[in-house]
Amino acid sequence: MRTFLLISVLLIAFASLAKADEIEVSRFSTECLSNWQTKSFKRTTYYTLFKEGARTGVKAVSNNAASGLINKIHFAPQKYRYLRWSWKISHTIPGGNESTKAGDDYAARVYVIFPGRFFWQTKAINYIWANRLAKGSSTPNAFTANAMMIAVESGNSMAGEWLAEQRDLVADYRNLFGADPPEAEAIAIMTDTDNTGANAEAWYGEISLATEGK
Numbered sequence: 491m492r493t494f495l496l497i498s499v500l501l502i503a504f505a506s507l508a509k510a511d512e513i514e515v516s517r518f519s520t521e522c523l524s525n526w527q528t529k530s531f532k533r534t535t536y537y538t539l540f541k542e543g544a545r546t547g548v549k550a551v552s553n554n555a556a557s558g559l560i561n562k563i564h565f566a567p568q569k570y571r572y573l574r575w576s577w578k579i580s581h582t583i584p585g586g587n588e589s590t591k592a593g594d595d596y597a598a599r600v601y602v603i604f605p606g607r608f609f610w611q612t613k614a615i616n617y618i619w620a621n622r623l624a625k626g627s628s629t630p631n632a633f634t635a636n637a638m639m640i641a642v643e644s645g646n647s648m649a650g651e652w653l654a655e656q657r658d659l660v661a662d663y664r665n666l667f668g669a670d671p672p673e674a675e676a677i678a679i680m681t682d683t684d685n686t687g688a689n690a691e692a693w694y695g696e697i698s699l700a701t702e703g704k
Contacts, residue, residue, distance in 0.1 A: 513570055515561060515677050515697040519546035523559065530557040532684040540693065545652075547576075547695040550598070550681035554688070558601070558680030565699060567659040567671045572703045575600055576654045576695030579619055582646055585686040586621030588639060591632045595685050596621070598692035599639075601678040602659060604671055612636065615662055617655070619692075620644040628666060638666040652695070656704060 517525070522539055533555035540549045548559070579597040587593025598619040606612050613636045620641035623629060631637035640662060642655050663671035681692045 511701045513563070513565060513699040515563060515699060516547075516694075518548060518696060523548070525561050525563075526559040527562070528557055529560050529678070531682070532556045535681050535683075537679075542693075545576075545695055547693055548679070550679070550690075550692045550694065552681045552683040552690045554683055556595075556680070556682035556684035558678050558682070560601075560603075560676050560678040562676045564673060564675055566673050567663065569701055570699035571658055571660045572700040573600070573602065573617075573657045573659055573677075573697070574655065574700060574704075575697040576652055577619065578652045578693040579649050580691040581649050582619065582621045583683060583686055583688050583690060585688060588618075588620060588623040588629055588641075589632065592685055593621070594632045595683045595688060595690075597681055597690040598694070599680050599682075600694075600697070601676075601680065602674055603676040603678065604663070604673075605675045606672075613667060614638070615640065615659070615666060617642045617657060640666075652693075654695075658703065 535550055535552040535555045535557045537548050537550050537559055540547060577598050582597055583595045585593060586595050596618045600617045602615045604613045616637055616639040618639050618641055623641040623644060625641050625644040628638055628640045631639055679694050681690050683690050
């Protein structure tokens, strides 16, 4: 009996340590959208839960709209430096163009937000499914250089397919802003079509942060 109890305690301890190596940002399968707040810019992109086999996530439908979901989660990128998520789109944005304000729409994007001492010093990394920007390339957002965009995927060749992504937040922040990242304050997802007036559909799977890369 004592041996059984000791093994049980050790298993719980190991499970706690394993959990400490990863933060489940989304928990769509267990907490739905309870930790996510809507941020609207122009009309409403509709976000609904879906279940597809063993996968639970959020489906986004945008029609000439721009609103996102934001999770105000504070974490240190130096520790939880690997951002992981999965996503799928139906198609990229017709008329979408990363270099112009009129074309600043994306079927899917995942933000990481880093606060500054003053609000105008807030910076963000936008991981986008790009329309024209080559995969692996980066560029300032057309509206502000404090938001830098990285084309994690690009074009329609993989549209309709689930893709799993991983990014090193520390390396990306250094490359984009030339410094180590401060503590992050939020992660967001957004499907937006307000500048082009187009339609888009996207699916977002579970999102997590990890101390080690795969």
